Amino acid sequence: MTLDPILLIGGAGIVGRQAARFLREMYPELPLLIGGRDLARAQQAAAGIGNAEGVAVDLTAQDLDLGERPVSAIAIFFTDTTTAALQFAQRRGVPYLSVSPAMTEVGPEIAAHMHRPNASAVVLGTEWLVGATTIPALEFAKTFHRIDTLRIGALLDEQDEGGPASYDDLERQTQALPAVQVRRNGAWVWRSGDALETSFRAADGTMLQATGLSPHDVFGLATVTGASNVEFNLAIGVSSSRRRGEPMSTEIIIELEGEDQAAQPLRSRHAVIHPEGQMPLTGLGIALLLERLIGLDGKPAVRAGLYFPYQLLDPAVYFERFAWTGGKISALKP
Known part of the structure; x- marks a missing residue:
């Protein structure tokens, strides 16, 4: 199965690199886009991951400055106060995962989902260490x-x-x-x-x-x-x-x-x-969610909807990878 790359916005940071590392170990051929404001830093991180490309991401641009470049899913590792990444995911019909906004801050994400509930799967991932609790x-x-x-x-x-x-x-x-x-x-x-x-x-x-x-x-x-x-x-x-x-x-x-x-x-x-x-568990949870969202595990991709991580992750798979x-x-x- 040939997949479009997963876009990791903020993927050059510590959490992003952990998630990318687990994805690479689980799926050596999976293409990744390491996105960030600093192109040189994103490219440097991508070079260390392998089969990855560093790209500049502009959250003030409707297309995130990516043009028509295809992606299969988006994970963002900081609080996007513009919801640009989520709206981009909805327009493309691809899953979206955020891991930073507190419950008191998810109003914009929930509103975006409510207005386009059938556009994509949206995961509110701010659980402590993304599933480890x-x-x-x-x-x-x-x-x-x-x-x-x-x-x-x-x-x-x-x-x-x-x-x-x-x-x-x-x-x-x-x-x-x-x-x-x-x-x-x-x-x-x-x-x-x-x-x-x-x-x-x-x-x-x-x-x-x-x-x-x-x-x-x-x-x-x-x-x-x-x-x-x-x-x-x-x-x-x-x-x-x-x-x-x-x-x-x-x-x-x-x-x-x-x-x-x-x-x-x-x-x-x-x-x-x-x-x-904390970082390995956070990265693991993100990697497992992306795996499940786009069906890398051989199961059907997750349907459009609003989810918490534990609603998507199989406990048996999680505990096996946790021990690994x-x-x-x-x-x-x-």
Whole structure:
């Protein structure tokens, strides 16, 4: 099957290079376009990937300055305040994936989809590490008959390099937004001020100071599980591996409380860990989504619609590739 190239806008950045690396390892012949404002930087990144071309992308131009150049899908690695890339994807009828806008910022993307719902598949990909939280959480939830509380604690090591776009996203979502949403006793409420401050236990049991965040995971997991209490908290500091004298890692702590199939109280606590930090998991999720969106896996391409990542990713495939990249999941004492 001959495919048009996938366009990675911002593909010369850290996340973009990770996604391109996984796509290249999975599909050596897949053509890629590495797009960015700096043509020389995009070309340099493309040269290091192989079977890729660096192109200049102008988000103020209706055709992104690409003319009639064909593409099979678009992924963008920073917040596009113009929605130019999404509108370009809709005009071409190709899938579109964004991984930066917070839930409070997706109004323009949702409006664009609502006005052209049959144009293309649109993925709101701002889940924490693009599937690394939601897919394991939904797998752990299968042992429960009822889930009352679902808590996510993400630990980002202070040595974990995320690149300028990732830093801007994190700063905007943790500092510029004065409040975040959580589900409490079945109702959606806002946390702000002192209510944002909290703590959770890392994989090694260390208590960490954390602050509330509301990536898309919160809304998706609450909807799927029906849990009355759902929250997401982020800590930035020293990871459990580094406290042991090992290199830094990234951790996601997933805690569930409710009842088992026999209506008995049940609690579970798991750690999702990657020894190379946040970027490999983010890149993996993006690569797997692009694979699924355009049918590289041999299945039909995804139909036009609005999706979260976990709605498209096969858990079995995800866990296989997760382990392939070096990721680990550990059951912890509740």
